[in-house]
Amino acid sequence: MPRRKVTLAYMSNQSERRVSFNKRKKGLFKKASELCTLCAVDGCAIIYTPFKSQPEVWPSPEETTSVLSRYDSLPEMEKTRYMTNLESFTQQRLDKVKKELSRLQIENRRKEAECFMYKCMAGIKKPEEFDMSNADVLRTVMRNTTTDLNLRMRELNIADPNNPA
Numbered sequence: 382m383p384r385r386k387v388t389l390a391y392m393s394n395q396s397e398r399r400v401s402f403n404k405r406k407k408g409l410f411k412k413a414s415e416l417c418t419l420c421a422v423d424g425c426a427i428i429y430t431p432f433k434s435q436p437e438v439w440p441s442p443e444e445t446t447s448v449l450s451r452y453d454s455l456p457e458m459e460k461t462r463y464m465t466n467l468e469s470f471t472q473q474r475l476d477k478v479k480k481e482l483s484r485l486q487i488e489n490r491r492k493e494a495e496c497f498m499y500k501c502m503a504g505i506k507k508p509e510e511f512d513m514s515n516a517d518v519l520r521t522v523m524r525n526t527t528t529d530l531n532l533r534m535r536e537l538n539i540a541d542p543n544n545p546a
Contacts, residue, residue: 399432406430410439423448494519498526
């Protein structure tokens with residue numbers, strides 16, 4: 382039976398909150414253990430809780446102290462190499478979206494030029510109606526279409542030995 386979706390909101394019932402906390406804490410420690418085992422890395426987890434006066438640590442206080450002291454001994458450049466903050470994360474996402482937007486705009490211009498070319502060939506549009514700012518795109522589309530048609534015609538002529546072309 383699938384689990385039901387849990388709404389992420391503060392639990393006002395103290396006993397439900399404590400039970401949920403303990404289950405999730407156990408799951409978090411299990412995930413940390415699996416990560417350390419599967420990837421052969423050292424790791425630790427520290428949880429401060431209102432239910433206990435001392436923080437809860439995984440795997441043990443001694444090993445946690447060892448991992449944290451090794452981390453503290455790293456140079457600042459190594460510590461922050463893969464860290465990100467909200468500003469840099471947002472900038473990365475913005476750059477990615479801008480690149481995707483640029484790619485889609487180029488693709489749209491190509492498709493519009495191709496559509497215009499086919500409408501001109503069908504007599505629906507007149508060449509004078511074309512926006513000349515996209516002339517280079519139309520030229521490229523026409524060149525590619527012509528090349529594709531010539532290749533296809535050669536293939537068909539080779540396939541038909543009765544046609545002396």
